Amino acid sequence: MAIPGDAACREVAPCRGGAWGEAPAEESTEFVDGDYGGGGSDGTATKPWTNIQSGVDAAAPGAVVAIAAGSYLEDVDVSDKPVRLWGRCPGDTEIVGSGSAIGSVTIGGNASGTQIRDLAIRGAADGIALSGVQDVIVDRVWIHGTDGRGIDAEDDLGATSLTVARSLIDGATDLGAFVEGSRAVFEASVIRGTRPRADGTSGRGLSIQANGASDRRGEATLSECVIEDNTEIGIHVSGSTLELSASVVRRTSPSKDDVGGRGINAQPDSSARLRATITIDTSCIEENHDAGVFVTGSDATISNTVIRDTQPRPADRSSGRGVTVRSTSDTGAPASASIVASALIGNHEAGLLVQGSDATVDALLVRDTRSRPLDGEFGRGVIVQDDPRTLRRATFAARASRVEASREGGLTAIASDITLDGVHVVDTHPRDADQTFGTAVELLDGSTAGSRGLGTIVACILERGHGIGLLIAGSDATVTSTIVRDIEPWMADGSYGRAMSIQDGVPSGERANVTMLGVSVERVHDIGVSVYQSDAELASVAIRGVRARADGAFGDGVAVYRDAAAASVRLLDSHVEASARAGVSNFSALVALGNTVLACNVIDLNGESIAGTFGFDDLGGNRCGCNGASVTCVAQSSSLAPPAAAGSVGANLP
Numbered sequence: 001m002a003i004p005g006d007a008a009c010r011e012v013a014p015c016r017g018g019a020w021g022e023a024p025a026e027e028s029t030e031f032v033d034g035d036y037g038g039g040g041s042d043g044t045a046t047k048p049w050t051n052i053q054s055g056v057d058a059a060a061p062g063a064v065v066a067i068a069a070g071s072y073l074e075d076v077d078v079s080d081k082p083v084r085l086w087g088r089c090p091g092d093t094e095i096v097g098s099g100s101a102i103g104s105v106t107i108g109g110n111a112s113g114t115q116i117r118d119l120a121i122r123g124a125a126d127g128i129a130l131s132g133v134q135d136v137i138v139d140r141v142w143i144h145g146t147d148g149r150g151i152d153a154e155d156d157l158g159a160t161s162l163t164v165a166r167s168l169i170d171g172a173t174d175l176g177a178f179v180e181g182s183r184a185v186f187e188a189s190v191i192r193g194t195r196p197r198a199d200g201t202s203g204r205g206l207s208i209q210a211n212g213a214s215d216r217r218g219e220a221t222l223s224e225c226v227i228e229d230n231t232e233i234g235i236h237v238s239g240s241t242l243e244l245s246a247s248v249v250r251r252t253s254p255s256k257d258d259v260g261g262r263g264i265n266a267q268p269d270s271s272a273r274l275r276a277t278i279t280i281d282t283s284c285i286e287e288n289h290d291a292g293v294f295v296t297g298s299d300a301t302i303s304n305t306v307i308r309d310t311q312p313r314p315a316d317r318s319s320g321r322g323v324t325v326r327s328t329s330d331t332g333a334p335a336s337a338s339i340v341a342s343a344l345i346g347n348h349e350a351g352l353l354v355q356g357s358d359a360t361v362d363a364l365l366v367r368d369t370r371s372r373p374l375d376g377e378f379g380r381g382v383i384v385q386d387d388p389r390t391l392r393r394a395t396f397a398a399r400a401s402r403v404e405a406s407r408e409g410g411l412t413a414i415a416s417d418i419t420l421d422g423v424h425v426v427d428t429h430p431r432d433a434d435q436t437f438g439t440a441v442e443l444l445d446g447s448t449a450g451s452r453g454l455g456t457i458v459a460c461i462l463e464r465g466h467g468i469g470l471l472i473a474g475s476d477a478t479v480t481s482t483i484v485r486d487i488e489p490w491m492a493d494g495s496y497g498r499a500m501s502i503q504d505g506v507p508s509g510e511r512a513n514v515t516m517l518g519v520s521v522e523r524v525h526d527i528g529v530s531v532y533q534s535d536a537e538l539a540s541v542a543i544r545g546v547r548a549r550a551d552g553a554f555g556d557g558v559a560v561y562r563d564a565a566a567a568s569v570r571l572l573d574s575h576v577e578a579s580a581r582a583g584v585s586n587f588s589a590l591v592a593l594g595n596t597v598l599a600c601n602v603i604d605l606n607g608e609s610i611a612g613t614f615g616f617d618d619l620g621g622n623r624c625g626c627n628g629a630s631v632t633c634v635a636q637s638s639s640l641a642p643p644a645a646a647g648s649v650g651a652n653l654p
Helices: 053-059
Strands: 028-034 064-065 070-073 077-078 084-087 093-097 102-109 115-117 120-123 127-129 136-139 142-144 151-154 163-167 167-168 175-180 183-187 191-193 204-209 220-221 226-228 232-238 243-244 247-249 262-266 278-281 284-286 292-298 297-303 306-308 321-326 336-340 343-345 349-353 358-362 365-367 380-385 393-400 402-404 409-413 418-421 424-426 439-444 454-458 462-463 469-472 477-480 483-487 498-503 512-518 522-525 527-532 533-541 542-544 556-561 566-573 575-577 582-587 590-594 597-599 603-608 615-618 623-627
Touching: 028 053, 028 093, 053 064, 093 102, 102 120, 120 127, 120 590, 151 163, 167 603, 175 183, 175 191, 191 204, 204 220, 204 226, 226 232, 232 243, 232 247, 232 522, 243 262, 247 262, 262 278, 262 284, 278 292, 284 292, 292 297, 292 306, 306 321, 321 336, 321 343, 349 358, 349 365, 380 393, 380 402, 409 418, 409 424, 424 439, 439 454, 439 462, 462 469, 469 483, 483 498, 498 522, 522 527, 527 533, 556 566, 566 575, 575 582, 582 590, 603 615
Parallel strands: 028 064, 064 084, 070 093, 077 102, 084 115, 093 120, 102 127, 115 136, 120 142, 127 151, 136 163, 142 167, 151 175, 163 183, 167 191, 175 204, 183 220, 191 226, 204 232, 220 243, 226 247, 232 262, 243 278, 247 284, 262 292, 278 297, 284 306, 292 321, 297 336, 306 343, 321 349, 336 358, 343 365, 349 380, 358 393, 365 402, 380 409, 393 418, 402 424, 409 439, 418 454, 424 462, 439 469, 454 477, 462 483, 469 498, 477 512, 483 522, 498 527, 512 533, 522 542, 527 556, 533 566, 542 575, 556 582, 566 590, 575 597, 582 603, 590 615, 597 623
Antiparallel strands: none
16 A cells, blocks of 8 residues: 555555564453464463454453464454454455455444454455444554445444544445444545445445434544545545545546546535535545536535546546536535635646535636537636526635636636636637637626626736637626736637627626726737627726737727617726727717827727717817827727627536
């Protein structure tokens, strides 16, 4: 086995010492040696018992049962008192259960405080089964190749607790370890290679669940552990509590139907009506399938953790998300998550999905989210959306975080409330399917009337995206102290490349309403700020060097367009410079300007009556001109073509 910090695999426990290894030779010790043939066994070192059960039956409460090397074909029952089963080492001392008992070793009754050390356990049933006993210790034990669960801890017979330390559970069947209504601590241990049942289901590494009959939560604490190469789910938490630290959960395989394969799955327990609670710290969740961490109707705290390289489901080649935080499919109960100082890297479809739930992130890195193989779409860094069944809004707050090298979209929010403070969205690529999109941040309306998005964007940098830097459709937003720059056109056809697009919603027809203060736009194409059938107030905004597209069209600093519905912009205390076409272009809309400089644009002010009369409202203090010359700002009509509304990709996922 190997745990975090080990440079190579090693034995679970070394074989050293005499016939009974490091087992304490106390006055009350009962000795066992299956090779002894002298007769007259009395449990002494000179006349040891030849089977383990005889040693257990003869032992005083708390006594050591020292077991010499050998393969002991028996089912060991510890029920009327605690004992300390102590083998020579797992490499040459094993208990092999017959399958006629619940476990190769069964602990119950009055056996609280029982210990199992330096042994191997296998057999035709569970490895270790316990119920109604507490403070059981399993230390340096190798449980492997069992036809049942590796460890089964249930509270049906009363409160149950155990500690598993420095142990390996390898190749169990159904579940590596099962903790129901009980308390378990795993330290410096490995659970790996759990095999599915005969029907091809399960094969989970660790399952922690509540007991509906007793209303007890399962509780498990893992530190310095490795959960790897299991099937369906690495760690499953149902209505229970998980604390995971300094551990690795990796390479969970899908079930026989090619579904599942999640690293960690947290969900409510329907019978006990309890939410799951998981805490993950300083850990690595990698190379799982479907989702690295999946939280539904439950609560998660993730810190100092890397979740990476989650693979799509083989069945439909979709999903593969880093973290999913979503409401339940039956009751719509929301989930919640806090993610701090962590990284989501190289996942598929979405680095982080928040659906109908609440999430906060601080110092989060989301990098290199890839499109799903199903259709070459998605690959978005963060998706925040309402629950499409209950329409419950999601909330998302991000601080001091970075979304890098996403596909299709950096951060998309639909009919939800978002706050971005000090977020850097960079290098958003077009999607693989058709080389379109690549929007840094989207705030979109939902599919029903009134389902507006609500956003606050403060001190952010959106750069090196494609198509659109910031798209706000059918939503309300405040954008302050933010930079949008170096937005390239779509790679598919050379269109767009604009910094911001403010427009009515495609599904609902809701108007957008946006306030900007202290925003800088640099080195973009097509349009700096586009307002289509919506309303915006721009104050202390600087827009510089808007270029034409590859086809030579557009190149406007601000473009305002009325089509079937009105559009309006107030441009105050701002600066629009060096636009390739017009500083401000007005297509049948209303534009008010005050204390604004329009400098070195090919046309400073352009007005076109496309769907009605355009209007400019001079609030005073405006200046036009170039190279130090100041002239009166005069609107011109030059038969310029109006811009199109920006397209968006709906992000409703299953």
